[in-house]
Amino acid sequence: MSIFLPISINITGKHILIVGGGKIAFHKATILSLFTNRIIVVSPKFCSEFELSSFKKKRKEYESKDLENVFLVYICTEKESLNMIIKVDCENHNILTNVCDNPSLCDFISPAIYKNDNVTIAISSNAENVWQSIIIRDQIKFLIERNILKIN
Ligand SMILES: C[C@@]1(CC(=O)O)C2=NC(=C\c3[nH]c(c(CCC(=O)O)c3CC(=O)O)Cc3[nH]c(c(CC(=O)O)c3CCC(=O)O)/C=C3\N/C(=C\2)[C@@H](CCC(=O)O)[C@]3(C)CC(=O)O)/[C@H]1CCC(=O)O
Numbered sequence: 204m205s206i207f208l209p210i211s212i213n214i215t216g217k218h219i220l221i222v223g224g225g226k227i228a229f230h231k232a233t234i235l236s237l238f239t240n241r242i243i244v245v246s247p248k249f250c251s252e253f254e255l256s257s258f259k260k261k262r263k264e265y266e267s268k269d270l271e272n273v274f275l276v277y278i279c280t281e282k283e284s285l286n287m288i289i290k291v292d293c294e295n296h297n298i299l300t301n302v303c304d305n306p307s308l309c310d311f312i313s314p315a316i317y318k319n320d321n322v323t324i325a326i327s328s329n330a331e332n333v334w335q336s337i338i339i340r341d342q343i344k345f346l347i348e349r350n351i352l353k354i355n
């Protein structure tokens with residue numbers, strides 16, 4: 204089992220690349236947009252949510268030159284072998300990656316997040332049980348929104 208350390212990483216001024224334009228990529232972009240607008244999405248096809256969004260889209264297949272000047276990469280294509288190729292490319296460029304179809308290949312994973320101004324609550328199951336993370340986050344959100352759990 205991999206072990207994931209919860210840290211808050213400084214992304215000021217840094218670019219984040221998402222490879223893939225499907226529903227999972229859109230979800231990752233939406234969460235990221237709570238924190239930064241320096242998001243670039245590369246994919247030959249985009250789902251309707253992306254088409255309607257203002258995310259910066261590059262309509263093409265992934266190439267390793269897309270990694271230039273990128274700090275983090277979310278690898279979100281539906282092709283397992285391509286995801287692996289991109290992962291190795293990133294490793295060669297010393298770039299940390301999230302590989303959406305394979306937790307054991309992830310350098311970092313995305314927790315379930317509740318964000319309110321400068322307060323961020325992030326729940327992780329160490330990549331073992333996504334639903335557990337979502338259910339805990341939703342209970343915390345419920346308590347905060349009803350002012351039962353006070354965060355301010
Ligand atoms: C919390 C959240 C954060 C986020 O993504 O931002 C997140 N997944 C979310 C949603 C979600 N994920 C899945 C479903 C569909 C379930 C279904 O349909 O049954 C839904 C529900 C939905 O989409 O609504 C399935 C799934 N997830 C992973 C795999 C691959 C695998 O396990 O092999 C598969 C199976 C794919 C397949 O087999 O097809 C992997 C990961 N998902 C993680 C995080 C990381 C672990 C976090 C932890 O430590 O707990 C990790 C390891 C890597 C990562 O992605 O970073 C986000 C909450 C959204 C919110 O905010 O509400």
Ligand SMILES: NC(=O)c1ccc[n+]([C@@H]2O[C@H](COP(=O)([O-])OP(=O)(O)OC[C@H]3O[C@@H](n4cnc5c(N)ncnc54)[C@H](O)[C@@H]3O)[C@@H](O)[C@H]2O)c1
Nearest residue numbers: 223224225226227228245246247248264265280281303304
């Ligand atoms: N991490 C998670 O939370 C989670 C949750 C559910 C599913 N998944 C996994 O995520 C993967 C993607 O799911 P999806 O529903 O978004 O799939 P999808 O098929 O809707 O999207 C895949 C995207 O990858 C793009 N793509 C294909 N080849 C490409 C290339 N050469 N360069 C760039 N982009 C390319 C496609 O055009 C498409 O936009 C699945 O493999 C699934 O197992 C992860």
